[in-house]
Amino acid sequence: MPVKNSTPKETYLKDYKPAPYTVDSIFLTFDLDPENTTATSQLSLRRSQKEQDGHPLFLNGEDIELFSIKNNGTVLPKGTYKIEKEGLTIFEPPEVLNLEIKTGLKPSKNTRLSGLYETGGILCTQNEAEGFRRITFFPDRPDVMTKFTTKIIASKDKYPILLSNGNLIEESDLPNGKHYAVWEDPFLKPCYLYALVAGNLGLIKSTFKTQSNRTIELRIYCDKGSEDKCQHAMNSLKKAMRWDEEKFGREYDLDLFMIVAVSAFNFGAMENKGLNIFNSNAILVDPETATDDNFMRVEKVVAHEYFHNWTGNRITLRDWFQLTLKEGLTVYRDQEFTADMHYRGIARIEDVFYLRKNQFPEDAGPTSHPIKPASYIQIDNFYTTTIYYKGAEVVRMIESLLGKEDFKKGMEKYFLDYDGKAITTEDFVKSFDKIGAADLKAFSKWYTQAGTPEISLRFDYDDNEEEFILEIDQIASSSSKEKEPFLFPLAVGFIDISGKPLRAKIANAREVGTTYILTVSKKRERFAFKNIPKTAVPSLNRGFSAPIKITAPYEKEDLLHIMEYDEDSFTRWDASQELYKRILFEMVKDLKDGRKPLPDLELYEAFNSILTEENLESGYKACLLTLPTESEMADAQEIIDFEANHIARELLKESLGLWFFEPMLKMYKALARKKEYVIDTESMGLRKLKSTLLGYLMASRKPDAIRLCYEQFRTANNMTDQFSALTLLQNSFCPERKEVLDSFYNQWKGNGLVLCKWFMAQSQSTLKDTQGLVESLLNHPAYDDKIPNNVRALLGTFIQNLPQFHHKSGSGYRLIADQILKIDKFNPHVSSGLVQGFKLYSKVDPLRKAMMQKEMERIISDDNLSPNVYELVSKCLNSAPKS
Numbered sequence: 109m110p111v112k113n114s115t116p117k118e119t120y121l122k123d124y125k126p127a128p129y130t131v132d133s134i135f136l137t138f139d140l141d142p143e144n145t146t147a148t149s150q151l152s153l154r155r156s157q158k159e160q161d162g163h164p165l166f167l168n169g170e171d172i173e174l175f176s177i178k179n180n181g182t183v184l185p186k187g188t189y190k191i192e193k194e195g196l197t198i199f200e201p202p203e204v205l206n207l208e209i210k211t212g213l214k215p216s217k218n219t220r221l222s223g224l225y226e227t228g229g230i231l232c233t234q235n236e237a238e239g240f241r242r243i244t245f246f247p248d249r250p251d252v253m254t255k256f257t258t259k260i261i262a263s264k265d266k267y268p269i270l271l272s273n274g275n276l277i278e279e280s281d282l283p284n285g286k287h288y289a290v291w292e293d294p295f296l297k298p299c300y301l302y303a304l305v306a307g308n309l310g311l312i313k314s315t316f317k318t319q320s321n322r323t324i325e326l327r328i329y330c331d332k333g334s335e336d337k338c339q340h341a342m343n344s345l346k347k348a349m350r351w352d353e354e355k356f357g358r359e360y361d362l363d364l365f366m367i368v369a370v371s372a373f374n375f376g377a378m379e380n381k382g383l384n385i386f387n388s389n390a391i392l393v394d395p396e397t398a399t400d401d402n403f404m405r406v407e408k409v410v411a412h413e414y415f416h417n418w419t420g421n422r423i424t425l426r427d428w429f430q431l432t433l434k435e436g437l438t439v440y441r442d443q444e445f446t447a448d449m450h451y452r453g454i455a456r457i458e459d460v461f462y463l464r465k466n467q468f469p470e471d472a473g474p475t476s477h478p479i480k481p482a483s484y485i486q487i488d489n490f491y492t493t494t495i496y497y498k499g500a501e502v503v504r505m506i507e508s509l510l511g512k513e514d515f516k517k518g519m520e521k522y523f524l525d526y527d528g529k530a531i532t533t534e535d536f537v538k539s540f541d542k543i544g545a546a547d548l549k550a551f552s553k554w555y556t557q558a559g560t561p562e563i564s565l566r567f568d569y570d571d572n573e574e575e576f577i578l579e580i581d582q583i584a585s586s587s588s589k590e591k592e593p594f595l596f597p598l599a600v601g602f603i604d605i606s607g608k609p610l611r612a613k614i615a616n617a618r619e620v621g622t623t624y625i626l627t628v629s630k631k632r633e634r635f636a637f638k639n640i641p642k643t644a645v646p647s648l649n650r651g652f653s654a655p656i657k658i659t660a661p662y663e664k665e666d667l668l669h670i671m672e673y674d675e676d677s678f679t680r681w682d683a684s685q686e687l688y689k690r691i692l693f694e695m696v697k698d699l700k701d702g703r704k705p706l707p708d709l710e711l712y713e714a715f716n717s718i719l720t721e722e723n724l725e726s727g728y729k730a731c732l733l734t735l736p737t738e739s740e741m742a743d744a745q746e747i748i749d750f751e752a753n754h755i756a757r758e759l760l761k762e763s764l765g766l767w768f769f770e771p772m773l774k775m776y777k778a779l780a781r782k783k784e785y786v787i788d789t790e791s792m793g794l795r796k797l798k799s800t801l802l803g804y805l806m807a808s809r810k811p812d813a814i815r816l817c818y819e820q821f822r823t824a825n826n827m828t829d830q831f832s833a834l835t836l837l838q839n840s841f842c843p844e845r846k847e848v849l850d851s852f853y854n855q856w857k858g859n860g861l862v863l864c865k866w867f868m869a870q871s872q873s874t875l876k877d878t879q880g881l882v883e884s885l886l887n888h889p890a891y892d893d894k895i896p897n898n899v900r901a902l903l904g905t906f907i908q909n910l911p912q913f914h915h916k917s918g919s920g921y922r923l924i925a926d927q928i929l930k931i932d933k934f935n936p937h938v939s940s941g942l943v944q945g946f947k948l949y950s951k952v953d954p955l956r957k958a959m960m961q962k963e964m965e966r967i968i969s970d971d972n973l974s975p976n977v978y979e980l981v982s983k984c985l986n987s988a989p990k991s
């Protein structure tokens with residue numbers, strides 16, 4: 109591998125030291141201008157660590173110009189400090205300093221979208237994780253909590269609205285067409301939660317009455333003209349506020365809560381204290397331009413960022429290694445919120461579906477890491493599905509181990525003990541340690557060991573004792589270097605031959621109805637259940653009680669039995685997925701052996717009973733009818749066979765679509781007759797079922813299906829129906845494919861958010877001209893790679909399109925490598941997101957490996973590569989023996 113001139117430096121958890129100085133307060137004055145902004149920071153620092161005596165004081169600062177620096181009103185003499193690439197060092201600092209630092213910023217040139225930047229005429233900030241250092245010199249670390257006051261000065265005409273955290277305490281006009289506003293945040297916070305917004309914005313307002321009868325003013329700001337599209341976000345915000353009071357006793361603390369939507373944003377949204385900033389795609393929805401999934405996402409993201417006010421802001425992180433403390437916990441909270449607002453069973457399935465599609469492969473690949481990593485080069489690279497979603501599962505396991513009541517008590521204790529503090533994940537776990545009986549120390553392996561645990565189960569029957577035996581082995585997962593077993597809750601139950609739940613007798617299990625929650629903690633363990641007949645079918649990992657992979661000696665009939673009768677809606681779905689997967693892999697094998705894969709009659713029977721079952725909620729039925737993704741298939745293979753996986757999955761869809769064409773058509777037509785558009789959980793479920801059915805009808809390749817799909821596109825009165833038809837038509841070579849694309853474009857040109865859907869529909873296509881299409885879209889006038897949403901819609905979708913991106917010609921790899929290098933020059937966060945595509949490197953065949961290697965070496969030998977991309981690409985390259 110070519111060696112770079114300077115390898116970026118790694119930060120280690122074990123090197124953590126408390127901050128030498130605390131910052132009691134900061135007063136920031138901004139004279140705003142997109143070309144040249146001056147930031148004046150007045151900060152009082154106090155030495156807090158004795159051993160720091162005599163050591164220099166370091167303040168982070170990056171890509172900013174130092175205009176002046178004073179202490180107690182006197183300019184610091186030359187030689188008493190120095191400026192380097194990463195910040196400012198003051199030699200021999202006194203115990204107390206009152207610094208005044210003037211810096212110069214260029215928001216319009218800030219293409220990284222970190223720090224203060226310009227988007228669509230708005231000036232805004234993004235400071236997590238390390239953006240504040242791009243505004244002023246400051247100890248940019250989460251354990252330095254400060255009181256912030258901000259004065260914003262700007263042109264009144266261009267920036268009539270001036271916002272920052274906390275409360276507005278003063279505003280007035282100034283000469284020369286300027287005005288100013290002063291905001292004060294009474295709560296101490298780390299600088300990553302600091303925010304500022306200035307612009308000419310539209311606004312919707314509302315209020316919320318808290319449980320203690322305080323009235324909170326709620327505001328959502330957006331581009332002028334988009335106000336109507338903020339209503340759903342406002343409703344979601346109120347639901348989230350109420351829910352947090354009811355479920356966790358958490359009340360909002362300031363008198364004002366604001367959200368601002370902007371069009372160029374690196375993430376979905378950011379939880380700045382009292383002033384959340386959102387990607388407009390996570391706020392703006394209406395039936396014509398947004399799908400049901402978009403509506404659901406807005407509700408979730410609004411809730412997530414709001415929940416951070418307690419889990420993240422009031423209680424914050426000691427250092428960035430603790431990221432899962434706020435993100436894992438807050439995802440757990442937003443998942444619970446979604447479950448309470450809609451159907452719990454479906455919400456759980458969707459969360460697990462997402463975890464398996466995204467987090468399991470990550471944990472099996474070159475960038476696998478524990479939810480609490482031991483080191484990083486770029487913290488930005490660690491906002492991963494592992495930290496977030498495995499982190500949420502770890503919180504959920506604590507809940508399962510303790511039970512709802514004790515978990516709730518633990519959470520109350522957590523809020524009480526740590527309010528206003530910057531803490532660690534160990535502190536979090538300690539809140540439960542004192543309450544629960546379970547051994548939470550052994551549980552801590554989840555924080556430090558990477559890899560998805562693999563569990564192998566055997567069923568046995570002890571005729572003498574009349575006991576049903578579960579024998580459990582923990583196999584060390586391939587990606588985990590350590591081999592220590594994990595402690596986890598395993599929720600099990602038993603179904604008798606007639607389909608009824610059985611009541612067992614077992615010591616040391618927590619019982620919830622006829623579900624038994626075992627605490628598994630050893631490499632090999634045996635659990636004996638009394639009162640269970642030999643013929644019973646065990647139902648395992650109910651509700652997905654632990655994020656593990658299980659192999660169990662199930663026959664297909666057992667899976668069918670679980671699908672048909674289990675009381676747990678998750679395991680019923682899971683059994684369907686297991687069954688589909690087995691059939692898919694039989695087909696893959698047939699294909700490899702040169703046999704024609706044959707239909708599986710048992711499957712047809714199961715499918716038929718799902719289709720005809722009348723008491724299933726539509727959304728749940730849609731889940732049961734959905735096949736596992738190609739990503740999940742890949743995750744189960746040692747060497748991925750992209751082509752065979754794709755062919756098998758398409759074939760299975762086609763044969764199901766043909767076999768059930770008539771009944772599906774009938775069901776589809778019945779659903780399509782309902783023209784009235786309602787946004788509630790049930791109607792969303794109906795639309796989801798409708799598009800799932802349409803997907804199968806289209807897979808049959810019958811001309812009738814194409815006509816139907818085209819008709820749905822043409823007559824749709826909402827984006828959900830329009831977009832699903834548009835997307836499905838992109839997978840058939842037919843004249844309608846192009847026609848709907850053009851019509852969609854003409855209808856929505858000018859709406860950047862909707863055009864992202866137009867890009868996605870094209871880059872998810874399974875047809876063989878997809879890559880060429882994607883390449884030509886890079887030059888489309890509507891495509892702007894300075895807007896992260898565009899890159900993610902076109903290229904982010906493409907790298908998830910496995911058969912296309914991993915095409916054996918290697919051209920997909922080349923295309924993405926070219927784009928990584930191009931985008932890296934202006935936005936390393938976005939370029940490093942595309943490196944995700946290479947994470948299957950260790951599992952591809954030698955031919956692909958050689959081509960991937962070539963592209964990654966081309967990337968890593970670039971002289972000006974960002975540390976973000978360097979870290980990920982070097983991990984990929986080091987993960988597998990070179991071909």
Ligand code: BES
Nearest residue numbers: 236237375376377378379408409412491
């Ligand atoms: N704190 C994050 C935003 C963030 C992400 C800042 C990465 C810096 C780096 C925020 O709370 C978040 O997690 N947002 C998610 C959405 C959420 C529903 C999981 C996002 O932006 O995708």
Ligand code: ZN
Nearest residue numbers: 412416435438
């Ligand atoms: Zn978050």
